[in-house]
Amino acid sequence: MTEISIIGTGNVAFHLSKELSSKKIDFKVFGRNISELKNFKNLFQVETFSLFSGINTQSLVVVCVKDDEIENVVNQLSINQKIVYTSGTLSLNLFKKRKNIGVFYPLQTFSKKRLIDFSQVPILIEANTKEFSDELVIFASKISSRVEFADSETRKKIHLAAVFANNFTNHILNISKNLMEKNNLDWDLLKPLIKETFSKIIEGKNPELLQTGPAKRLDFNTIKIQSDQLDGFEKLIYENITNSIIETHKK
């Protein structure tokens, strides 16, 4: 197995390092954040570097940085270096001049404080050559049992659906929590409801058929009372989602 060079010390780099370390796959970590590099060194017994000059030119580089820093990082590496990046949205077309460039997109939300079973994380693969693509599949299959190909257009669509499924539901739950807590109410009271909401989805029920609530019932009196309790973005979100539910279920 080729050595891996991870660039970045964020959540994706962290979980990938943890996984490579547990699988005894050789890797090194490169980043600008000195204190995070120290954490990685201590946690994963891995060599860390703050300069890219230490990158083995035969290694596979996994760029785990913010989308708008990826191009800049890639451009600092040798034209022959094998490189993948982990973005859901950035198109491979941006890197037409590279010899070996690809995407290794793990479809999951990562927090450093939480364990992830990487074997169940879908990994979406794309590469600019058949040979490099095959190599990436071999690498990804060592980490996950759910490796799939997705071109840039498809990956972009999946990423958008993932933003709704994770980022947006999480923020809506945060609004729910804040609505309780600003009234000194215990958010735990809603936990059985939240558990039921998502258990149904995980079990395979269709959310369209599960929809309940004032908007679904066209209970405009309750909708007015609820909207009047809100302001700012919370009010706008309330009104838009309510109208969207009404439109969806009118069909």
Next chain:
Amino acid sequence: MTEISIIGTGNVAFHLSKELSSKKIDFKVFGRNISELKNFKNLFQVETFSLFSGINTQSLVVVCVKDDEIENVVNQLSINQKIVYTSGTLSLNLFKKRKNIGVFYPLQTFSKKRLIDFSQVPILIEANTKEFSDELVIFASKISSRVEFADSETRKKIHLAAVFANNFTNHILNISKNLMEKNNLDWDLLKPLIKETFSKIIEGKNPELLQTGPAKRLDFNTIKIQSDQLDGFEKLIYENITNSIIETHKK
């Protein structure tokens, strides 16, 4: 135990009937929907009636109809009848002339096709007299281990937080599903992500600290690419939640 008269044949009436039946608590069901009444009769071996004249005046009536039909139903019943309704938002102030009126609000989302463990469903109680309130607590405690008092103002706030926690997250998941399916992509690919999203919340993590994604990272290039893929309410929802995440995490 007083006999229970359930008015309505919707999701709440269904699950309450199921629970009373399994607990061998005497009850009858009253409704307008003849075919649903037949279902209730068959499923729960219960007497059903299409006219309120059959209601035992000594029974406790549980009104399980849409919010905007509750007043109309209550007004058709004897002034001495003991009545509770199951609404999250309707204020008890609307019924000042009644002798025994109260609220029995189960904080859960109910679908007929799915089993509910009623013992874990928080039931919020309110009543216009101390005696009736005590009676309702005794009744509710036969069904759930999580019985709490909540006045109309508090219940209204909890209901609003519940609409975000259930109705809105469910609809956001439905948008996510539709975004995948209209591109012939399998929504199951997102299930590990959805499972992780909600497992964290159920385990007690704070959603504010779990937030990830383009809005959290201020990745405006990706936000633009994603917003451009949407139109109608989906675009409005995308933009408002994105702006709300940015505002929340700017603090």
